[in-house]
Amino acid sequence: MIPKYKLSARSLNAMSGVHPDLQRVVKRAIEITDVDFVVLEGLRSNQRQAELVKVGASRTMDSRHITGHAVDLGAWVDKRVAWDWPLYHSIAVAMLSAAKELKIPIVWGGDWKRFPDGPHFELSRKEYP
Secondary structure, X not given: OOOXXXXXXXXXXXXXXXXXXXXXXXXXXXXXXXXXXXEEEOOOOHHHHHHHHHOOOOOOOOOXXXXXXXXXXXXXXXXXEEOOHHHHHHHHHHHHHHHXXXXXXXXXXXXXXXXXXXXXXXXXXXXXX
């Protein structure tokens, strides 16, 4: 099967510093997804994280982005990032399927009860402390 989508140079660059196992999941997910996506952000500095906490886009300085264990993905529709929640469910299906196939445990922020975060995917803290 020929993949419908592929990661752009921008997305590959955004994964610089991200744990290689999470990169593998993202690269496999783009091959099997029904919804095209871009990597919005991977590794973050403490300063960037503090800015996101200040504006309410994050609630913690204990972010997995700081250690390179998380990525934020954006649904790419009509040459722009779309924020419609159902798109992120579709991306999550591809990411969780890829993770299962590769035997790499991940967590989807969309499953969080407090502050659900549909674009966010991270390596499990249990297996990747």
